[in-house]
Amino acid sequence: MGKRSKVIERDAVVIRFSGDSGDGMQLTGTLFSxxxxxxxxxxxxxxxxxxxxxxxxGTVGGVxxxxxxxxxxxxxxxxxxxxxLVAMNPAAVKANAMWLKAGSTIIYDSDNFTEKQIQRAGYxxxxxxxxxxDSMNLIGAPITSMVxxxxxxxxxxxxxxxxxxxxFALGMVYWxxxxxxxxxxxxxxxxxxxKPLVAEANSKVLRAGYYYAETIEAxxxxxxxxxxxxxxxxYRNINGNQATAWGFLAAAEKADLKLFIGSYPITPATGILxxxxxRKDLGVRSLQxxxxxxxxxxxxxxxxxxxxxxxxxxxxxxxxxxxALNLAVMTELPLVVVDVQRGGPSTGLPTKTExxxxxxxxxxxxxxxxxxVIAAGTPSDCFTYAFQAAKIAVEYMTPVILxxxxxxxxxxxxxxxxxxxxxxxIKVPYAVKTDKEYQAYERDPEKLARSWAIPGTxxxxxxxxGLEKTIKGSVSYTPENHEYMVRMRDEKVERIVNEVPxxxxxxxxxxxxxxxxxxxxxGHIYTAVTELRExxxxxxxxxxxxxxxLPKNTAKVFSGFGKLVVCELNTGQFANYLRMKHQRFTxxxxxxxxxxxxxVGEIKDYCKKxxxxx
Amino acid sequence: MAxxxxxxxxxxxxxxxxxxxxxxxxxxHGILASLQKTLAELDIPKEKYVFVSGIGCSSRLPYYMxxxxxxxxxxxxxxxxxxxxxxxxxxxxxxxTGDGDALAIGGNHFIHAIRRNIDIKIILFNNEIYGLTKxxxxxTSKKGLVTKTSPYGTIEExxxxxxxxxxxxxxxxxxxxxxxxxxxxxxxxxxxRFHGTAVVEVLQNCVIFNDGAFDAFTNKETxxxxxIVLHHGQPMIFGKNRDKGIILVNLxxxxxxxxxxxxxxxxxxxxxAHEPNPGIHYRLAGMTYPEYPVALGVIRAxxxxxxxxxxxxxxxKVQGKSKIKSVDDLLMSxxxxxxx
Numbered sequence: 001m002g003k004r005s006k007v008i009e010r011d012a013v014v015i016r017f018s019g020d021s022g023d024g025m026q027l028t029g030t031l032f033s034x035x036x037x038x039x040x041x042x043x044x045x046x047x048x049x050x051x052x053x054x055x056x057x058g059t060v061g062g063v064x065x066x067x068x069x070x071x072x073x074x075x076x077x078x079x080x081x082x083x084x085l086v087a088m089n090p091a092a093v094k095a096n097a098m099w100l101k102a103g104s105t106i107i108y109d110s111d112n113f114t115e116k117q118i119q120r121a122g123y124x125x126x127x128x129x130x131x132x133x134d135s136m137n138l139i140g141a142p143i144t145s146m147v148x149x150x151x152x153x154x155x156x157x158x159x160x161x162x163x164x165x166x167x168f169a170l171g172m173v174y175w176x177x178x179x180x181x182x183x184x185x186x187x188x189x190x191x192x193x194x195k196p197l198v199a200e201a202n203s204k205v206l207r208a209g210y211y212y213a214e215t216i217e218a219x220x221x222x223x224x225x226x227x228x229x230x231x232x233x234x235y236r237n238i239n240g241n242q243a244t245a246w247g248f249l250a251a252a253e254k255a256d257l258k259l260f261i262g263s264y265p266i267t268p269a270t271g272i273l274x275x276x277x278x279r280k281d282l283g284v285r286s287l288q289x290x291x292x293x294x295x296x297x298x299x300x301x302x303x304x305x306x307x308x309x310x311x312x313x314x315x316x317x318x319x320x321x322x323x324a325l326n327l328a329v330m331t332e333l334p335l336v337v338v339d340v341q342r343g344g345p346s347t348g349l350p351t352k353t354e355x356x357x358x359x360x361x362x363x364x365x366x367x368x369x370x371x372x373v374i375a376a377g378t379p380s381d382c383f384t385y386a387f388q389a390a391k392i393a394v395e396y397m398t399p400v401i402l403x404x405x406x407x408x409x410x411x412x413x414x415x416x417x418x419x420x421x422x423x424x425x426i427k428v429p430y431a432v433k434t435d436k437e438y439q440a441y442e443r444d445p446e447k448l449a450r451s452w453a454i455p456g457t458x459x460x461x462x463x464x465x466g467l468e469k470t471i472k473g474s475v476s477y478t479p480e481n482h483e484y485m486v487r488m489r490d491e492k493v494e495r496i497v498n499e500v501p502x503x504x505x506x507x508x509x510x511x512x513x514x515x516x517x518x519x520x521x522x523g524h525i526y527t528a529v530t531e532l533r534e535x536x537x538x539x540x541x542x543x544x545x546x547x548x549x550l551p552k553n554t555a556k557v558f559s560g561f562g563k564l565v566v567c568e569l570n571t572g573q574f575a576n577y578l579r580m581k582h583q584r585f586t587x588x589x590x591x592x593x594x595x596x597x598x599x600v601g602e603i604k605d606y607c608k609k610x611x612x613x614x
Numbered sequence: 615m616a617x618x619x620x621x622x623x624x625x626x627x628x629x630x631x632x633x634x635x636x637x638x639x640x641x642x643h644g645i646l647a648s649l650q651k652t653l654a655e656l657d658i659p660k661e662k663y664v665f666v667s668g669i670g671c672s673s674r675l676p677y678y679m680x681x682x683x684x685x686x687x688x689x690x691x692x693x694x695x696x697x698x699x700x701x702x703x704x705x706x707x708x709x710x711t712g713d714g715d716a717l718a719i720g721g722n723h724f725i726h727a728i729r730r731n732i733d734i735k736i737i738l739f740n741n742e743i744y745g746l747t748k749x750x751x752x753x754t755s756k757k758g759l760v761t762k763t764s765p766y767g768t769i770e771e772x773x774x775x776x777x778x779x780x781x782x783x784x785x786x787x788x789x790x791x792x793x794x795x796x797x798x799x800x801x802x803x804x805x806x807r808f809h810g811t812a813v814v815e816v817l818q819n820c821v822i823f824n825d826g827a828f829d830a831f832t833n834k835e836t837x838x839x840x841x842i843v844l845h846h847g848q849p850m851i852f853g854k855n856r857d858k859g860i861i862l863v864n865l866x867x868x869x870x871x872x873x874x875x876x877x878x879x880x881x882x883x884x885x886x887a888h889e890p891n892p893g894i895h896y897r898l899a900g901m902t903y904p905e906y907p908v909a910l911g912v913i914r915a916x917x918x919x920x921x922x923x924x925x926x927x928x929x930x931k932v933q934g935k936s937k938i939k940s941v942d943d944l945l946m947s948x949x950x951x952x953x954x
Contacts, residue, residue, distance in 0.1 A: 038951050183949075236950045246944065253941045260701050262693075280929045281936030282944065285700050290726035294693035297686070297723075301666070301697025304684055305705065309697070327687050417945045455682040455698070455705055458661045463630065463677050465667075465685025474632065475677065 007178070007224045012071030014079030015173065017166075018096055019088030020057050021050055021064040024166035028086075029066025030412075032173060035183045037237050037414045040227025041070040044523065045239075046078035046597065047410040051267070051350045058120040063095040070177075072226045076378075076523035078411065080599035083223075084176065086169050088112060088143075090121035097131040106133065107172055109165065110140035141212065143168050150208040151201050160198060164205040171209020176222045181206060233416040240379040240408035241271030243415070244338055247386025248310050249282055250418075254387075255394055255426035257308040259284045262298030264291055264317060267350045268406040269340035272312040292320035296337065300324060303333040304464075306454035308390055312338040315357045316347065318401075322365045325399055329369050329489065331464045332441070332450050334393035336386070341405035343595045352595025353407035355519055356570040361401040362548060362577065368486045370493035372396075373547040375403040377522035380415035382408055385545060391426045392496055397449040403547075405569075407597050408520045428452065433459040440464050440473030441485070448492035497549040503557050507533055507540030513611055514561035516587075518544040518574050521598055525567055528603035537611060547574070550581060558585050563610060565590055567603055623654040630680040641792030641818035642671060645739060646678055648798035649708075653681075655799070656806055663706050666695040668715035670746050672739035672818075675710040689720025692727040695734045703922040706806075707734040714744050717753040717773050725782040730921040731810040737802075738775060738813060739792075741820040742827050749823035761823075775815045776899020776913060780892045786812040787899055788912040791832055792819060797843065797910060804912050810920045817908075831908050840903050844911040846887040849879050852907050859883075860906075867897050869906060887915045 015032065017025045026047055033045050046067040055062030069079035081101040087093045087108040100106070106128075113127070123130050128138060143165050150168075151161045167188075174181055185203050192199035238246075252259040261284065263273040277286040285302070289295040296311045303309035313321060318339045328335045341357045343349025361373045372392055376385040382404055389402040431438055431451035438460045441450050453460035462473050468485060470476045505514075506529055517525040522543050529541040542557055544550070558564055566575035567590040575589045590606045592598060621627075628650040636642045653663065663681035667673030669688035676683030682705075686694045695709045716724045716738050727734060743761065744750040750763040754775065758767040779787045786808045790798045798816070805812035817828040830840045842852035842860065850860040857872050859882035870877045883894070895914040901907065938944050 034949060038949070040951075040953065230953045232953055234946070234950050234952050236945075236948065246941070249944065250941050258701075260697070262697055279938075279944070280932040281938045282941065283929070283933075285925070287696070287700060289693065290722050293690060294696070294723055294726070297690040297693035298697030298700065300686075301684070301694040301699075302701035303697075304664075304694075305698050305701040307701045309701075323687055324690065331684075417950065420940070420942050420945075455664050456661055456702065458659065461661055461680055461682050463632075463665075463679075463683030463685065465676070465683075466669075466687050467685060 007222055010223050010225050011073050012069060012075060012079075013083045013223055013225060014067060014069045014081065015084040015086070016065055016067040016082045016096060016099070017086045017169070018063055018065040018092035019166070020091070021052065021062050022054050022057070023064065023088045024163065025064045025066050025088070028166040028170045029068055031170060031184045031187060033068045033412060034237055035174070035179050036068070036070040037235070038183055039179065040230065041072070041225055042075040042228035042230060043071075043413060044069045044075045044078045045412045046407065049351055058089055058091050058117050060091045060095050060122060063091050065096065070225060072228050074228060076527045077597070077600060080601050084173070086173060088165065088169065090118045090123060090127045093127045093131065093133070094121045094123065097133060100133070100136065103136065105137040105139065105176070107139045107141065107169065109143035109169070111142045111144035113140070141172065146208060146212060147205055150205055154197065154201055156197050156201055160201065164202050167202050167206040168209035168212070171206040172213040175210045175213035178222060178224050181210060230414070231416060235414045235416055237412050238380050238383070238415040239271070239410060239412040240376065240382040240404050241269070241340070241410070242275050243380050243382035244312070244376070244386045244402070244404060245272045245275035247383040248276070248308070248336065248390055249279060249284070250383070250420060250423055251387045251390030251426060252308045253282075253420060254423055255308060255390070255428050257306070257394070257428065260286075260299060260302035260307040260309045261311065262287045262289050262302065262309070263295045263312045264289050266292070266314045266317045268342055268409045269312045269314045269317070269338065271409060272338060272340070292317040293324055296321040296324040296335075299335055300328050300331070300333060303328070303335050304331070304455065306452065308334065308394065310336040310338065310390070312340065314340050314342050315344045315360065318357060318360055319364065325371065326365045326367065326369050327466050328399035329365075329371060330466050330468075332397045332489070333399070334397055335399040336389045336393050336402055337399060338386070338402045338404065340409045341403060349595040351406065353405045353520065353597060354569050354593065354595060355405060355521070356573065357403065358547065358570065358573040358577070361403055368490065370490045372398060372400045372493055372496050372549070373403065374400060375519035375545055375547055376408055377519060377543060377545055379408050379411045379413050383415070387423065391424065392499060394426055394428055395449065396447055396492060396496055397429060397452060398493060403519055405520050430454065431460055433457065438462055439471055441469055441471045443488065443492075448488060448495055494549055497552055500546040500549060500551050502553045503542050503544065503551040505540050505542050505557060506530070508538070509540070509557070510560040511538035511540050512561065513537070513539045513563045513565060513607060514558065515539065515541045515603070515607060516544070516564060516566045516578070517541070517568065518547060521567055521569065524598040524600050524603060528600045528607065531600065532604055532607060537608070539607060539611070544574070547577070555582050558582060563588060565607060565610065567598065569593065569598070621657050621659060623657055623660070625650040625654045628653050628660065628680050630678050632677045634678050635674065636671060637822055639821040640671070641741065641816070641820070642675065642739065644792040644795065645737070645798070645816055645818065646675060648795050649737070649802060650679070651795070652799050652802040652806065656803065658706065662704065663708065664698050665708050665710060666698065667691050667710040668720055670712040670715045670744070672710050672712035673715060689715055689718070690723060691715065692720060692723035692734070692736065696723075696727055696730070696732050699732050699734055699922055700925065703733070703926065709734055709736045711736060711738050713738065713740045713742060713752045713754040717775070717778070725778070728779055728782040728784045728811045728813065731785060731918055733810055733920045733922050735805045736811065736813045738815050739818040740775060740815050741818045741824055742772075743820050743824035745820045745823055774900050774902070775813070777896060779813045780896045780899060780914065784813055784914065785810045785916045785918050786912070787815070787895070787914045788812070789815045789817070789908070789910050791817045791828065791910065793832065801912060804915065808915055809923075810918060830903055840907050841910050842907040844885045844887070844898065844909055844913060846885055846912065849882040849884050851879065851882060862894070867901065867906065887912050888917075890916045
């Protein structure tokens with residue numbers, strides 16, 4: 001292929017594909033990410049799309065974006081600001097103007113920059129002038145007309161022709177990044193296997209875009225990014241929902257239990273149910289329930305019979321499930337509830353990310369209701385924490401809440417594939433028939449877990465339910481018994497601390513400031529703190545995945561620092577939780593509520609100001 | 615279903631050690647006794663049974679059965695039962711519920727269990743009142759009923775459980791009366807033998823808050839004239855003197871007197887519980903006193919594939935085809951790459 005006049009070697013680049021929600025930007029972004037990952041780049045992705053399946057065309061509200069950060073060094077966030085923007089229409093420019101780095105490249109479909117489209121996007125005149133983007137590297141390509149031209153000899157309908165526009169843009173970006181087309185061509189062949197004409201059209205347009213970019217060379221300088229220094233092994237790309245689903249499968253296999261999922265579709269959690277519904281080959285029983293409540297209640301029923309039971313949902317669904325979750329607390333049955341958080345309250349921001357269900361997870365139920373709460377930090381470690389949540393649920397006979405969020409669920413990253421033989425064992429506390437009568441609430445002295453008597457086993461017939469019980473399993477309203485049982489349930493959850501690894505510190509164990517986070521903010525906080533350390537600040541980071549119970553060494557870690565800053569995407573729910581659990585410290589807060597992940601820059605700015613006493 | 619396992623059960627074998635706490639004279643005692651007798655006669659190992667319930671007087675029943683039991687939360691028994699049956703189709707799942715539990719707060723789970731044809735037996739204790747909360751009207755209370763929350767009489771139309779069941783694509787619907795132990799025994803056995811969701815409405819007298827609601831159908835003097843016990847293949851005859859019957863005129867059911875206007879037994883409808891078309895079953899289930907006798911017995915029982923059977927079939931099919939046999943296989947499937 002053509003010689004390049006100027007190639008820039010870069011450590012990392014952020015690319016954002018942006019267009020109408022029907023323009024295929026999510027697919028385009030995914031294909032680009034996968035190609036980059038196969039080449040050996042480290043990547044992090046962030047899909048950002050509207051709640052409406054087809055919002056009004058050409059409006060800012062209807063813009064669907066997919067951001068990918070690729071790098072030669074290790075990448076922990078999808079990037080704050082964009083180096084390359086692909087804008088299929090003026091609305092895409094409008095929606096992304098504030099997220100562009102100085103000197104960015106904007107590739108846009110000039111055919112779509114008509115007066116009508118410009119007005120629909122909310123511009124009065126030329127978008128680039130109006131948003132002061134003149135100094136950017138602007139590459140207007142008549143994508144729509146080029147696509148029509150490329151496919152004019154093929155007998156396919158005009159709608160299908162226009163649907164290939166994303167492939168043209170992708171082809172151009174591949175040239176810009178000196179990437180190979182093979183992965184995408186293979187994908188096209190697979191996806192449209194039954195429609196060879198459509199497959200051919202897409203491949204043709206992909207190449208047309210690539211050659212167009214080569215021909216005009218207006219795109220130069222182009223980028224070259226060497227492979228990242230990644231640990232040896234076999235890798236794949238994985239998003240948070242898939243990793244969560246697979247973590248449950250891994251736990252079921254390790255525990256030698258069959259998996260059951262009862263769930264109701266809800267954005268952004270549905271991918272977990274979809275993934276597990278596929279896995280009948282691994283014996284998963286999945287049910288799309290009639291509502292959220294039935295989702296958890298079927299899971300509780302399945303758990304009673306001796307299956308590893310899970311239910312997936314998002315904030316509004318967790319609210320609906322709370323009564324049944326307490327039934328699992330009372331019956332002390334293993335169950336994992338995944339809350340893929342989104343912006344709330346109420347329907348809120350269904351497709352946007354937020355960490356605002358923490359209190360709901362900890363406290364959103366009637367009565368004294370102790371439930372362990374675990375949060376995953378990156379898309380791929382949803383696998384680890386789904387596994388851990390299931391392990392704790394089974395070994396301690398308790399429901400567990402696993403918190404992820406929209407950012408983790410849809411974001412993806414390369415993942416070194418683990419081997420099942422390296423995963424920890426899971427020991428199931430089965431009840432066995434002895435000479436003594438089975439007592440439903442007799443506890444293991446160490447973990448305080450009751451034993452699991454599986455229906456169908458002769459001699460272990462018993463009745464449990466939502467009413468308070470004695471150790472024997474009889475209904476009891478006796479004052480002393482209730483207090484005893486409340487305290488036992490609480491103590492059992494507290495003892496899970498023995499499973500919780502110590503809190504780790506990124507950086508020195510002593511310093512001026514510790515930046516504290518939990519869940520999905522890991523990458524942004526880690527990057528911000530690492531950069532600040534490189535700039536000479538005495539700053540460290542500590543990230544929580546176990547929220548209840550907190551790691552044993554929490555206070556010890558905190559005491560090594562002058563200032564504690566809790567960064568989270570809510571008004572301070574974790575900060576206040578820490579204020580209650582570890583009262584002797586003063587906590588500063590940095591909070592955002594925009595339905596978006598943090599930017600590395602804003603965390604750095606806040607920390608610097610606080611350190612410098614401004 | 616294996617009928618004889620030679621366990622030689624008697625009803626007492628199904629009694630748990632818990633003290634029965636219903637009010638003296640409550641219809642629930644009759645239901646419990648008939649169920650224990652039925653299960654003893656079915657002679658299936660008791661560890662195979664799971665009794666599931668929601669909340670309400672009816673829902674205490676699992677505590678009194680010496681089987682596996684799960685006392686759930688209000689309205690959710692059908693969902694819990696569904697999870698149990700899907701997770702382990704070998705278990706025999708019986709749901710104990712009431713008119714408030716199944717039709718008000720749990721209406722959604724009730725219709726969806728029926729629609730899916732999950733192989734569970736739903737025994738719906740219908741006393742047309744909320745008993746455990748001390749006397750409020752329920753979705754089956756007759757319009758006009760004066761209760762604590764309808765001090766001037768309800769202005770709501772009542773559900774007819776049979777109509778709702780058939781409307782939800784129900785394959786089995788039967789009705790019995792709490793203290794009619796013989797009929798109940800017969801009906802529960804039919805339900806037990808049926809493959810699919812079996813709904814049995816039990817007219818259950820609440821002695822405290824709605825006493826006498828079903829007096830017309832239980833009182834020895836009047837019950838034979840006010841009810842008709844349906845048997846598959848038998849003409850629809852009823853009455854103390856077996857002199858009344860049911861015919862179909864202009865797509866409507868009509869009560870006739872044998873001998874009047876030349877009507878003979880041959881003119882009467884013959885009950886066909888196995889007819890898939892729900893038309894007549896719907897009308898029979900909807901018959902209300904005093905215009906009609908109330909239908910008892912098995913009104914509808916049509917065979918169809920159960921959810922659990924379809925699920926197992928699908929699992930076998932997918933497992934036969936798939937190359938993924940373990941989690942390791944899954945993790946390595948699709949696009950992967952090696953970093954050396």
